[in-house]
Amino acid sequence: MKKIVKFQWLSVLMLAFLLVGCGTADEKAKEDTSKQGAQTEELGYKVKDDRGEEIAFDAVPETVISLAPSNTEILFALGVGDKIVGATDYDTYPAEALEIERVSDSMVFNSERILGLNPDVVIAYTVGEKDALKVLEDAGVKVFVIQSATSFEDVYGDIEQLAKVMGVEDKGKQLNKEIKEKIAVVEAKVKDVETPKNVYYEVSSPPNIFTLGDDTFQQDILDAAKVNNVFGDQKGWIQVSEEEIITKNPEVILVPSIGDKDVVGGILGRNGWNTVQAVQNKQVFSLDEDTLSRPGPRIGEAVELVAKAVYPELFQ
Structure with a gap:
């Protein structure tokens, strides 16, 4: 089973209080410095992929390339399929996936075209194509690797990971809940x-x-x-x-x-x-x-x- 690492959004909010009466100039200066620091602090987050690499994001990706039909289906199910700008020849579900530009035949991908699309992140399928992925990473593209699932728990983990990457964690939890409920209905019918x-x-x-x-x-x-x-x-x-x-x-x-x-x-x-x-x-x-x-x-x-x-x- 793949290990899924949980993360929290990092945020710091500094509130400045108006000093009245006997506040000194030094105290006011310190307060102003703290306030400016809070305003300029950059927010970001990290998600660990299946290589064990922590991929850092300054903001939620707006453009995504998916190199596996299963990941494309997950992204659409999470409600962020409209952010996919590149997919494989086999991405046929849902119907909207057919309109996405093809950048891979699932075995070999067009790195030149992927770089031309300038995605915020590439969702790769496996750790097998290390050299090919390195071309993208060397060019500054964020690559998030999802290893091939070997169990339902892996699938649930993939959904959680991609939900974190796309900033829709609650949707990921809800999607897994709905899948499990559907399976439970069938299990109830065959239990006897x-x-x-x-x-x-x-x-x-x-x-x-x-x-x-x-x-x-x-x-x-x-x-x-x-x-x-x-x-x-x-x-x-x-x-x-x-x-x-x-x-x-x-x-x-x-x-x-x-x-x-x-x-x-x-x-x-x-x-x-x-x-x-x-x-x-x-x-x-x-x-x-x-x-x-x-x-x-x-x-x-x-x-x-x-x-x-x-x-x-x-x-x-």
């Missing part, structure tokens, strides 16, 4: 499920099949929906074989939607998969890829999508 169904979640299709295990925020989605991930005994992103999946014999298969491609039909028609319960019973469901893959404000919706697909009778 005695035997969770065995589920296989396919991230990518053959020939290179990937799924996910523990230490991913998607595992938290599956847990909250009260389903059993057949690969939950492993950690992270896992490459698996068709034989392993067939042996696991899941009752339900979940697969992210990919454009207009018939991903469900593709799984139902795979050679050798006709012995799998999910295929035999046609319990293969395509779910919105962005909702399930982005560690942002829609994780509550993701839990609901999974629970509705696996236990539709509980949502009638």
Whole structure:
């Protein structure tokens, strides 16, 4: 779990009282000096990012570049999406994000264009591109790094961090409260499920099949929906074989939607998969890829999508 550091706004207010009667000239001079110091003191704040770097801000950023769709969604959910001047090719939600200038394909960003936009802060996605980020920092751009979330708690922490950066801490707390409430509603509907169904979640299709295990925020989605991930005994992103999946014999298969491609039909028609319960019973469901893959404000919706697909009778 990432550590979130709390900070307080620093402010000092000096009040000058009118001296009457026997006040000396020296006392008045000291008072005037204190008053001027209070008027000229600069206000600012610092927020620690996921590198452990304390990023100092003299004022709340007015222009922001987001280098990850999840962070873009968080910023919009916090009510400051209108401050984003640069985003990635995959920033598609909410609809307003489509109007933002593209400065990255999520893997490589256009540092020249970012510098040209002169943002108050760049919200970077991970600590992986240290050299690339250094180009921006060497040019004087503030870079705030959010590391990829591996749990719901990480997502809540990301929201808190960005809310602090953007000066909307109360909105951050309210957003996390609303997300948790949405998840709680789903958990209440599935709480009486005695035997969770065995589920296989396919991230990518053959020939290179990937799924996910523990230490991913998607595992938290599956847990909250009260389903059993057949690969939950492993950690992270896992490459698996068709034989392993067939042996696991899941009752339900979940697969992210990919454009207009018939991903469900593709799984139902795979050679050798006709012995799998999910295929035999046609319990293969395509779910919105962005909702399930982005560690942002829609994780509550993701839990609901999974629970509705696996236990539709509980949502009638």
